[in-house]
Amino acid sequence: MGLASGSPTVDQGLKSELEKEGVVLTTLEQLYNWGRRSSIWPLQFGLACCAIEMIATACARYDIARFGAELFRPSPRQADLMIVAGTVTKKMTPQVVRLYNQMAEPKYVITMGACSIAGGPFKEGYNVLQGIDRFIPVDVHIPGCPPRPEALLDGLMKLQKKIDGQSIESAEWYQQGQKREFPIPAFGPKGLEPPYNPEVWKPREYEQKKQTEAEARKIHGTIHDPKQSAVSQ
Numbered sequence: 001m002g003l004a005s006g007s008p009t010v011d012q013g014l015k016s017e018l019e020k021e022g023v024v025l026t027t028l029e030q031l032y033n034w035g036r037r038s039s040i041w042p043l044q045f046g047l048a049c050c051a052i053e054m055i056a057t058a059c060a061r062y063d064i065a066r067f068g069a070e071l072f073r074p075s076p077r078q079a080d081l082m083i084v085a086g087t088v089t090k091k092m093t094p095q096v097v098r099l100y101n102q103m104a105e106p107k108y109v110i111t112m113g114a115c116s117i118a119g120g121p122f123k124e125g126y127n128v129l130q131g132i133d134r135f136i137p138v139d140v141h142i143p144g145c146p147p148r149p150e151a152l153l154d155g156l157m158k159l160q161k162k163i164d165g166q167s168i169e170s171a172e173w174y175q176q177g178q179k180r181e182f183p184i185p186a187f188g189p190k191g192l193e194p195p196y197n198p199e200v201w202k203p204r205e206y207e208q209k210k211q212t213e214a215e216a217r218k219i220h221g222t223i224h225d226p227k228q229s230a231v232s233q
């Protein structure tokens, strides 16, 4: 077993001969990642209808235990994966971010369904967050309304691939000064404050709109609102 990352320099012919005799050569990194990818324990919580599909994934027909991910943990301290399954309301967002912060490293996030990705059918709703990736980093997005259990299993396999490609030396949770806890927004009468975390979410359009508004304020003192102008005319 090699300690260094990457493939050990072993003749492939010799390697296959050894494998026939029951001797397996690997690196510490591959072994470490294999252990992690085969025991991804999700956090046991759901937010709306997508959670029913998540529950179905854990039942016998789909058997998520094949991936070692059947142990849904009731405590964030024992969970590796947060599956955000369902509509994230603004009122619920602080709790979701708090749970994420309480999870131990290394931790991952899957957004399951259109609601948790971008608000889904409720995206125009005053009370619905338009995507949890405004506050916490997301590793895999699973579209659909709702996505079927097969889609969740596919997302899980995508996450396993990501874990396979991670290196002990460069994994972000081992780096000094890397911030892996995020500010919890406050929910008030005007919604969430702040409305997003700029460390996590940097949409170009949002930034451009803010810049245009700031420039308009400098020139006119107030923002020109075409709807209000139309009403007053």
Ligand code: SF4
Pocket (backbone or CB within 6 Å): 048, 049, 050, 051, 085, 086, 087, 112, 113, 114, 115, 116, 120, 121, 144, 145, 146, 147
């Ligand atoms: S994406 Fe569809 S099924 Fe999932 S929580 Fe939203 S409305 Fe429900």
